[in-house]
Amino acid sequence: MRSRARAAALALLLAAGPALTGCVSALVGPAPEETSSPAVASPSPANSPAASPSPPVVAGTVTARDFSFEPADFTAGPGAVVTVTNTGTTAHTLTAQDGTFDTGPVAPGATATVTAPGQPGAYAYLCSFHHFMRGILTVS
Known part of the structure; x- marks a missing residue:
């Protein structure tokens, strides 16, 4: 159902033109929640071999x-x-x-x-x- 609402909002935007782009975000709802994994501990420089920067x-x-x-x-x-x-x-x-x-x-x-x-x-x-x-x- 939410996919249909987004498709309808996009169709409205394309039909109404760029003047309404600021209003469309209100129709599609808030941004997806951002998640991140906890930081991973890296070895200390004293225990790591010297590494050259890689591209x-x-x-x-x-x-x-x-x-x-x-x-x-x-x-x-x-x-x-x-x-x-x-x-x-x-x-x-x-x-x-x-x-x-x-x-x-x-x-x-x-x-x-x-x-x-x-x-x-x-x-x-x-x-x-x-x-x-x-x-x-x-x-x-």
Whole structure:
């Protein structure tokens, strides 16, 4: 039933135009609850062998297509780089609700990157312009 309400809200938005985007978030409800796993203790530097910095791991691409993220829910390793591509017709962001990552505005046809948090857990995100565009980045 909730899926139908979201689909109806999205259809209303597309029919009514961008002037109503601020109102639609009130129709779809609050953001998904964010959860994170407890911090994992790491070995002390005295007990760890010296490690050279490794290049960031690329996790993949999330596409902002009109008014949705594809995929909306995805998994990345700690510190992995996620590319965000905007194939839509208006600017979007991919912004963590807890502020841990944010692409800033990504113009139509442009790309940006974010780095996955270092701590495992589930990080809810949204488009700061279109609050009904939501997803979850799972770091594991």
